[in-house]
Amino acid sequence: MTRPGELLQRFRALYGAGPLHLIALLVSFAIAAAAVVGWFDRPRDVVSVLIWFAAAAVLHDVVLLPFYSLLDRIAFGPRRARIDAERRARAVNPTPYFRIPAILSGLLLLTFFPVIFGFGAQSELLASGIRESGYLARWLLATGVIFALSGLAYARAIRASAAALRRTRPSPGGSPPPP
Amino acid sequence: MRLPGVDPSKPPPGPFRADFWRSPLRGPWLTAVLGLVLLIGLPIVIITGLLSNDAYQPGLSFSNALGRNVNGPLDFYLFGWPTSPTWLYALTQGLHVTIGLALFPVVLAKLWSVIPRLFEWPPVRTPAHALERLSLALLVGGALFEFATGILNIQYWYVFPFFFTQAHYYGAWVFIGAFLVHVTLKFGTMRRSLKTRRELLDVVPEVGVNPSERSLVAVRPAQATMSRRALLGTVGAGALLLGLQGAGQSIGGPFRALALLLPRGRVRPGPLGFPVNKTAIAAGISAADVGANWRVMLVGKRAVSLSREQLLALPQHSYDLPIACVEGWSTTQRWSGVRLGDLASLCGVHGRATLSTRSLDPGTFGRASLGHEQVADDRSLLALRVNGLDLSPDHGYPARVISPAVPGDHCTKWVTMMTFTPVPE
Numbered sequence: 070m071t072r073p074g075e076l077l078q079r080f081r082a083l084y085g086a087g088p089l090h091l092i093a094l095l096v097s098f099a100i101a102a103a104a105v106v107g108w109f110d111r112p113r114d115v116v117s118v119l120i121w122f123a124a125a126a127v128l129h130d131v132v133l134l135p136f137y138s139l140l141d142r143i144a145f146g147p148r149r150a151r152i153d154a155e156r157r158a159r160a161v162n163p164t165p166y167f168r169i170p171a172i173l174s175g176l177l178l179l180t181f182f183p184v185i186f187g188f189g190a191q192s193e194l195l196a197s198g199i200r201e202s203g204y205l206a207r208w209l210l211a212t213g214v215i216f217a218l219s220g221l222a223y224a225r226a227i228r229a230s231a232a233a234l235r236r237t238r239p240s241p242g243g244s245p246p247p248p
Numbered sequence: 249m250r251l252p253g254v255d256p257s258k259p260p261p262g263p264f265r266a267d268f269w270r271s272p273l274r275g276p277w278l279t280a281v282l283g284l285v286l287l288i289g290l291p292i293v294i295i296t297g298l299l300s301n302d303a304y305q306p307g308l309s310f311s312n313a314l315g316r317n318v319n320g321p322l323d324f325y326l327f328g329w330p331t332s333p334t335w336l337y338a339l340t341q342g343l344h345v346t347i348g349l350a351l352f353p354v355v356l357a358k359l360w361s362v363i364p365r366l367f368e369w370p371p372v373r374t375p376a377h378a379l380e381r382l383s384l385a386l387l388v389g390g391a392l393f394e395f396a397t398g399i400l401n402i403q404y405w406y407v408f409p410f411f412f413t414q415a416h417y418y419g420a421w422v423f424i425g426a427f428l429v430h431v432t433l434k435f436g437t438m439r440r441s442l443k444t445r446r447e448l449l450d451v452v453p454e455v456g457v458n459p460s461e462r463s464l465v466a467v468r469p470a471q472a473t474m475s476r477r478a479l480l481g482t483v484g485a486g487a488l489l490l491g492l493q494g495a496g497q498s499i500g501g502p503f504r505a506l507a508l509l510l511p512r513g514r515v516r517p518g519p520l521g522f523p524v525n526k527t528a529i530a531a532g533i534s535a536a537d538v539g540a541n542w543r544v545m546l547v548g549k550r551a552v553s554l555s556r557e558q559l560l561a562l563p564q565h566s567y568d569l570p571i572a573c574v575e576g577w578s579t580t581q582r583w584s585g586v587r588l589g590d591l592a593s594l595c596g597v598h599g600r601a602t603l604s605t606r607s608l609d610p611g612t613f614g615r616a617s618l619g620h621e622q623v624a625d626d627r628s629l630l631a632l633r634v635n636g637l638d639l640s641p642d643h644g645y646p647a648r649v650i651s652p653a654v655p656g657d658h659c660t661k662w663v664t665m666m667t668f669t670p671v672p673e
Contacts, residue, residue, distance in 0.1 A: 085374020093429045094379045100425030101386050103321040107418035110317045114410035121408060122419065125392035126385065129359065130366055145473055164473045169482045176353055176486045180399060181493075181509040189404030193511045195530035196404060197523055198642055207508050 137175065144171070161230050166223040174212040181208065251372055259369035269364045272469035273476050276441035279464060281480065282358040283438050287431060289351045294427075296344035297420055300574060303329045303337050303655050309604055311615035312658070314413050322421050331625040334652035335580070338572035341655070342498030345402060345576025350491030352395055357483045359388065364464060380433065383426050390423030402575045404511060413574075497577040512577035519635045520643060522579045523571075525656055528641035531609035533662050538608070542646050544630070548668040549596030556646045559632055562586045567627040573656040583650045585631035588623050597668040600624070604669070605649055608662040616658040620671050622651045630663065 080088060108115045145168050183189050185208045190201040259265050302325045306313035317323060330336060372378045397408060397416050408415070496506030496513060507513030515521045544559070546552040564584050572578040592601050600620040607614040622628050628651040632639065639645040644661025651659060 083375070085376035090376055090433070091379070093432050094383050097383055097386070097425035097429040100322070101422045104418040104421040104425075107317070107320050107322055107421070108415065110320070111315065111411055111414055114415065117409040118415045118419070121397070121410070121415075122389050122393045122422075125396050126389040129392050130363065130388070134360060134363055162473070165478050168474060169478065169485070172482050173486055173489060176356075177489065177509060180349070180352060180490060181403065183400060183403040183405035183407075184509055184511060188407070189511070192404040192406060196526055197511065198527045198529075199511070199514055199516060201511055204509060211508065 133179075141168070144168070161223065161226045163223060166219045166226075170212070170215040170219040173215050174208075177208060177211060251370060254370050256370045263364070263367040264369045266364075266463070267466075267468040268367075269466050270468065270470040272466055272472045273474070273479055274361055274364070275444075275465045276437070277444050278476055278479070279358065279361040280438045280441035282354055282361060282483070283434070284442065285354050286351065286358060287438070289347055289354070290427065293344055293348045293351065294420065294424055296340045296347075299340045300337075300344060300655070301325060301417060302327070303340070303653075304658070305329055305617065305619050308602060308619060309615070309617040311604075311612075312617050314612065315411070316414050316417070322418065328619045328621050329654065331621055331627070331652045331654075334568075334627065335570055335572075335578075336653040337655055338498065338570045338578035338580075338653075341572055341574060341576055342494070342578060345398070346491050346494030346498060348395070348398055349494045350487040352399065352490055353483050353486035355391055355395060357479070362464065368463065383429055386422055387426035387430050390419060390426055393419045394423055402510065402512075494576055500577070500579050507577075510577075512573075512575070515579075519637060520640045522581055523573075523577060524642045525571075525573055526609070526611075526613065526661070528645075528662070531607070531611060531614070531662065533608055533641065538641070538646050538662065542664075544647060544663055545665045546591055546595040546668070547665065548592060548594075548601075552595045554594075556632065559586055559630065559647060562590060564632075565626070565629060567629070567652075569627060569650050569652055571650070571656045571659060572653075578656075581634050582636070583629055583631040584633040584636075585629035585647070585650070587626060588618075588628040588630060588649070588651070589626065591630060591666060592623060592668045595668060597670055600671045600673055601668045602671055604667045605660040605663050606665040606667075607660045608664050613657045614660070616649075616660050618649070618651055618654065618658060622654060623668070625652060627652045630666070 077088070084091060105115075105119075108118050145164050178185065181204070184201065185204045187201055187204065193199065193201045262268060304312050304314070305325070305328065306316060306318045306323070307325060313323075333339075372381070394416065397412060397419065400407060401412050401416070406412070493507045493510050493513075496503050496508075497510050504513055504515065512523060515523055540555075543553045543555055546554065563586070565587055566582055566584040568580055568582050570578045570580040588603060592598070592603070601623055602617060602620055603623050604615065604617040618628070629649070630647050631644075631650045632647055634643060639648060644663070647663050648661040649659050649663060
């Protein structure tokens with residue numbers, strides 16, 4: 070006769086985790102299965118929904134993420150990092166001041182490209198009566214403002230670091246820094 | 249558990265090798281911080297989404313359910329929808345879209361932070377591991393499906409070949425199931441990882457950190473070009489930028505211009521320029537349809553047919569009420585017209601009753617039903633005027649329904665028939 074403890078041990082060895090792990094996952098799969106049943110309310114939609122569901126994950130993991138990583142590498146990769154390392158010795162590292170606004174501008178493009186390129190213009194005209202145009206200019210303007218703000222932040226950082234440098238190395242014969 | 253042809257000690261070249269991943273920013277702490285933000289934010293999006301389903305009152309009629317079956321295991325709604333405060337749906341749906349937009353960059357950053365795990369080697373260690381990875385596929389697929397369809401929908405790019413509401417509703421359930429399990433299994437990991445703030449992991453790898461959590465830290469990190477704090481700041485700035493788009497179109501008024509990259513950041517000029525969800529042209533409403541021959545048919549214990557002049561001769565009431573769209577935009581205006589309760593009395597229905605309206609618009613949103621809470625509320629009107637002017641064709645001339653706190657789709661325009669059905673007290 071096997072004791073409950075022994076049974077649990079055998080289950081763990083076979084399955085790789087405790088029984089609660091299995092129960093929790095089965096509940097989640099049951100909910101997913103019920104959702105698929107729900108999609109069958111419109112049978113003609115099911116295949117395209119499932120394709121979009123899989124494509125969403127695959128396009129992100131295998132296309133979008135490698136693509137933006139590659140862009141980042143080209144713009145701010147090892148060569149850039151080497152130059153930065155040399156510059157860091159004397160001034161402020163400029164990379165984040167280019168990279169961060171580039172990320173933000175890219176995020177706006179990724180999120181709002183349908184509006185920016187007017188892909189929904191026809192349906193929007195029917196819905197709201199407003200002719201959709203000028204969003205590309207708005208995105209470019211937003212990008213310009215974000216980069217300008219970052220440039221200001223960069224200028225401030227340079228001034229701050231130059232001031233810090235002057236404080237640590239007072240000029241010979243000059244007056245001592247104020248307390 | 250050994251898979252045939254898989255040698256755990258010999259990963260194929262490329263992303264399956266630990267030294268492929270170079271970013272020094274990845275690590276359990278970063279992932280845990282992003283996870284914590286999502287753990288707080290996503291339930292707001294989920295709950296407001298389910299509340300929106302509730303607000304549509306799918307149990308009242310086939311048209312409210314937008315063609316969905318309402319008797320499936322996931323098709324429940326818990327209660328009738330309240331009429332106060334009037335801005336209730338504007339708030340819940342504004343939050344749904346605004347927080348959803350703001351969390352999009354957080355989701356992207358979270359996926360970036362854990363991407364090495366997609367390529368872990370061996371791909372499957374135990375049956376438990378295999379099931380957990382399958383559940384993660386539902387989690388990631390569900391999240392991206394929901395964000396993609398939602399974000400495309402608010403921009404009117406109906407590129408998806410399926411019906412949005414149904415796909416988005418059940419897609420949410422796939423995500424909810426996987427999310428609950430993920431939180432259950434990973435909550436402890438998140439709490440432990442939040443305590444490992446510094447790079448102590450490299451020095452004392454054994455302190456409370458199991459090897460699988462450690463695997464996020466690059467074994468051969470590249471030179472850091474930006475700090476973790478800067479990365480989190482960037483994600484926060486992105487969340488703010490996107491959130492402002494949603495907030496602008498939801499709050500409206502002077503804030504509407506903040507939504508500079510959303511179609512609902514703009515309005516037409518004039519006192520009747522506030523947004524509409526469907527123009528008269530799109531609904532196929534002709535001048536003859538709404539001319540002198542137009543009548544609204546009230547159906548209850550008896551049928552009554554009224555012209556616009558006869559409606560205007562009935563007691564008129566004015567209220568400030570929002571139109572709140574499922575797309576997350578809203579606009580509050582001063583509406584005047586006849587109380588729904590008065591119209592119910594006219595056709596002989598007293599006491600509790602639901603209302604189903606039909607529009608001249610033959611489309612999906614040309615029919616809607618309101619619950620007895622809405623019909624009984626004094627502020628629910630068959631509106632004839634707005635902001636002191638006659639309705640314009642796009643705003644539903646000759647008459648439209650307006651009711652506090654309901655989704656905009658249920659404020660039927662170009663009304664042609666209203667059926668009041670008594671319900672037991």
